[in-house]
Amino acid sequence: MARLKVGVLISGRGSNMAALIDAARAPDYPAEIACVVSNRAAAEGLATARAAGIPTEIVALSAHADRAAADRAMTAVLARHGVQLVALAGFMRILSSDFPAHWAGRIVNIHPSLLPAFKGLDVQRQAIEAGARVSGCTVHFVTAELDAGPIVAQAAVPVLAGDTPATLAARILRQEHRLYPLAIRWIAERRVRIEGGRTLVDGVPPGATLLFSPDA
Amino acid sequence: MARLKVGVLISGRGSNMAALIDAARAPDYPAEIACVVSNRAAAEGLATARAAGIPTEIVALSAHADRAAADRAMTAVLARHGVQLVALAGFMRILSSDFPAHWAGRIVNIHPSLLPAFKGLDVQRQAIEAGARVSGCTVHFVTAELDAGPIVAQAAVPVLAGDTPATLAARILRQEHRLYPLAIRWIAERRVRIEGGRTLVDGVPPGATLLFSPDA
Numbered sequence: 001m002a003r004l005k006v007g008v009l010i011s012g013r014g015s016n017m018a019a020l021i022d023a024a025r026a027p028d029y030p031a032e033i034a035c036v037v038s039n040r041a042a043a044e045g046l047a048t049a050r051a052a053g054i055p056t057e058i059v060a061l062s063a064h065a066d067r068a069a070a071d072r073a074m075t076a077v078l079a080r081h082g083v084q085l086v087a088l089a090g091f092m093r094i095l096s097s098d099f100p101a102h103w104a105g106r107i108v109n110i111h112p113s114l115l116p117a118f119k120g121l122d123v124q125r126q127a128i129e130a131g132a133r134v135s136g137c138t139v140h141f142v143t144a145e146l147d148a149g150p151i152v153a154q155a156a157v158p159v160l161a162g163d164t165p166a167t168l169a170a171r172i173l174r175q176e177h178r179l180y181p182l183a184i185r186w187i188a189e190r191r192v193r194i195e196g197g198r199t200l201v202d203g204v205p206p207g208a209t210l211l212f213s214p215d216a
Numbered sequence: 217m218a219r220l221k222v223g224v225l226i227s228g229r230g231s232n233m234a235a236l237i238d239a240a241r242a243p244d245y246p247a248e249i250a251c252v253v254s255n256r257a258a259a260e261g262l263a264t265a266r267a268a269g270i271p272t273e274i275v276a277l278s279a280h281a282d283r284a285a286a287d288r289a290m291t292a293v294l295a296r297h298g299v300q301l302v303a304l305a306g307f308m309r310i311l312s313s314d315f316p317a318h319w320a321g322r323i324v325n326i327h328p329s330l331l332p333a334f335k336g337l338d339v340q341r342q343a344i345e346a347g348a349r350v351s352g353c354t355v356h357f358v359t360a361e362l363d364a365g366p367i368v369a370q371a372a373v374p375v376l377a378g379d380t381p382a383t384l385a386a387r388i389l390r391q392e393h394r395l396y397p398l399a400i401r402w403i404a405e406r407r408v409r410i411e412g413g414r415t416l417v418d419g420v421p422p423g424a425t426l427l428f429s430p431d432a
Binding site for chain 1: 333367369371377413414417
């Protein structure tokens with residue numbers, strides 16, 4: 001069976017991109033990383049991708065007339081690499097609404113909270129300030145509305161006494177690196193349908209929603 | 217050491233009350249159930265409490281001039297039993313704001329979601345309709361603001377494919393029955409301080425925030 005071609009969008013070190021590259025090394029993983037695109041030439045993740053033999057591209061906003069033009073250039077680049085699914089991985093540039101519309105149902109993101117709680121930026125601080133004892137991460141389809149698209153998968157982690165946004169972010173990130181490859185596996189296996197603004201995941205064993213112990 | 221005297225407020229079957237009664241049977245449990253108060257004479261939980269030898273009281277809104285008067289009567293009843301901590305357990309009558317103010321820092325509730333997500337009523341349906349893959353329950357201090365007081369403890373459960381509000385509620389309830397006795401243990405052990413609208417729990421091992429497997 002042909003593997004699903006995934007284009008990963010990064011802006012920085014791309015640790016979730018690295019987790020996806022690593023997962024896709026397994027012969028039975030049903031997706032491959034077709035290209036990595038950054039909006040910043042200085043993104044550290046570009047070197048990681050190149051070292052893994054993955055084509056990289058830079059689509060800088062500054063090289064285009066406006067956001068919409070940059071987004072069209074991005075879509076052209078992704079199409080050139082045959083991308084079937086776009087995976088945002090710490091991509092920090094705001095997208096025009098045309099971009100998720102063009103890729104509707106074929107673009108996912110990973111967000112470091114249990115959505116719908118704690119949308120936007122600095123979400124680990126939001127969780128700590130709310131006194132939450134549980135937080136986590138969410139893989140969701142991207143829509144024009146911020147952090148509100150259909151949820152594919154979530155993983156929970158504890159918020160511990162003495163956590164700073166940085167320590168909580170690190171704990172959540174370890175689960176992101178497990179969850180994103182799993183969610184993209186399900187999508188590549190065509191298990192995931194969007195219906196009525198929610199996703200249905202077929203044939204996944206009960207409990208595949210991930211709840212990790214603090215030591216995991 | 218004297219055990220903390222807990223007054224439990226119920227309106228129905230009082231399954232969390234029963235879990236607290238059960239926990240307090242252990243000789244080393246640092247709290248005792250001093251009385252159970254219902255706003256409904258027909259509450260099934262009253263029989264459970266009586267069978268366990270716990271004094272029960274009924275404070276019906278209809279027997280008082282208004283909500284504030286009923287709340288004052290409730291406080292008088294609780295004081296008569298020497299109650300030091302009020303635990304709401306499916307208490308479905310709206311309280312006047314004077315009641316949580318009088319018991320500030322000495323009144324807790326258990327809510328079937330991971331607050332701040334999904335406040336109010338029918339929260340399991342809210343979680344399912346949001347497509348959440350993780351939900352849970354929260355023990356929090358009660359303030360005048362609905363479902364917004366300082367969080368003491370949370371436990372997470374998966375939301376499974378095919379869940380109805382009833383099946384999800386049952387899964388969460390099993391964790392409520394573990395979490396509420398644990399949180400009240402911490403309070404009775406004087407581990408819990410409220411600071412800046414959040415709680416600090418001292419001397420609880422890391423990871424005591426509970427993340428349960430689906431089979432737990």
